[in-house]
Amino acid sequence: xxxxxQTPRYLIKTRGQQVTLSCSPISGHRSVSxxxxxxxxxxxxxxxxxxxxxxxxxxxxxxxxxxxFSNSRSEMNVSTLxxxxxxxYLCASSWAGLAANTGELFFGxxxxxxVL
Amino acid sequence: xxQVKQSPQSLIVQKGGISIINCAYxxxxxxxxxxxxxxxxxxPALLIAIRPDVSEKxxxxxxxxxxxxxxxxxxxxxxxxxxxxxxxxxAASSSGNQFYFGTGTSLTVIP
Numbered sequence: 001x002x003x004x005x006q007t008p009r010y011l012i013k014t015r016g017q018q019v020t021l022s023c024s025p026i027s028g029h030r031s032v033s034x035x036x037x038x039x040x041x042x043x044x045x046x047x048x049x050x051x052x053x054x055x056x057x058x059x060x061x062x063x064x065x066x067x068x069f070s071n072s073r074s075e076m077n078v079s080t081l082x083x084x085x086x087x088x089y090l091c092a093s094s095w096a097g098l099a100a101n102t103g104e105l106f107f108g109x110x111x112x113x114x115v116l
Numbered sequence: 117x118x119q120v121k122q123s124p125q126s127l128i129v130q131k132g133g134i135s136i137i138n139c140a141y142x143x144x145x146x147x148x149x150x151x152x153x154x155x156x157x158x159x160p161a162l163l164i165a166i167r168p169d170v171s172e173k174x175x176x177x178x179x180x181x182x183x184x185x186x187x188x189x190x191x192x193x194x195x196x197x198x199x200x201x202x203x204x205x206x207a208a209s210s211s212g213n214q215f216y217f218g219t220g221t222s223l224t225v226i227p
Contacts, residue, residue: 004159042122042217042218056214092159104162105162107160109157109158109159
């Protein structure tokens with residue numbers, strides 16, 4: 001069974017640009033959540049989508065947005081990039097969503113974004 | 117505000133020794149406490165998890181100890197091996213809400 005796939009794995013952008021990251025969850029999983037990982041801050045929750053609806057949202061500015069498609073694939077977008085947005089962005093999928101509270105989050109390998 | 121506080125930030129242990137990582141939380145609504153293990157270049161993977169109705173859970177060499185009154189929980193790795201060298205994250209959540217992760221502990225097991 002294929003795992004969570006994130007693309008691209010690495011990308012470099014400059015301040016002011018925007019970026020779109022993609023996540024394909026494990027087949028059958030309906031929930032996709034996104035996290036930002038930076039040294040010293042751990043994993044910061046961005047948002048969660050379940051059946052194309054955003055159900056939970058973390059404390060990030062409106063420049064960070066996401067969506068989920070009918071096939072459960074998800075994208076996140078960051079507009080007007082800032083230097084501080086440099087991070088590893090992780091996508092996690094689960095079959096039941098955060099509401100099921102099973103802890104069974106399956107993470108992808110992440111998209112490493114560098115903002116110059 | 118960090119919902120889950122994790123310590124130490126880094127840990128070096130001799131092969132065969134015991135690795136102990138501690139986490140503390142404030143929100144008494146949390147009812148699920150997983151630990152994730154992350155190797156370089158990989159995403160985190162669920163290692164072991166506990167719910168507050170038990171004080172300890174053991175899976176192989178990995179044990180979670182949970183102290184509800186102190187609002188603390190810890191991961192113990194017995195007989196630590198070089199292959200255990202990774203970053204460990206504790207987390208907490210309450211039903212229907214997001215996971216809050218600790219800041220991570222980088223564990224190095226010296227042969």
